[in-house]
Amino acid sequence: MSTCSRCGAQFSCAMVDADPAAPAQPCWCTYLPASLPVPSAPGASCWCPDCLKQHIVDHPKPAG
Numbered sequence: 840m841s842t843c844s845r846c847g848a849q850f851s852c853a854m855v856d857a858d859p860a861a862p863a864q865p866c867w868c869t870y871l872p873a874s875l876p877v878p879s880a881p882g883a884s885c886w887c888p889d890c891l892k893q894h895i896v897d898h899p900k901p902a903g
Contacts, residue, residue: 843887850887871895 841852853866867888874895875886886894 841884843890844884845886845890848887848889852885855885872900874898874900 840849841855842849852868853864857863868885868891871891872895874891885891
């Protein structure tokens with residue numbers, strides 16, 4: 840399980856929590872519109888589905 844760095848909720852991230860013996864599966868977040876870069880700072884982690892979805896609603900990409 841992963842921990843959301845925004846709210847502290849536990850969630851499953853296929854990129855971090857995947858079973859190395861299982862076939863690779865895309866993470867749930869890849870089905871959402873791109874809105875944030877993947878965290879790369881030491882100790883940073885992804886956001887849970889609720890936080891990421893809310894961020895997308897609160898910060899729509901400009902048309903263009």
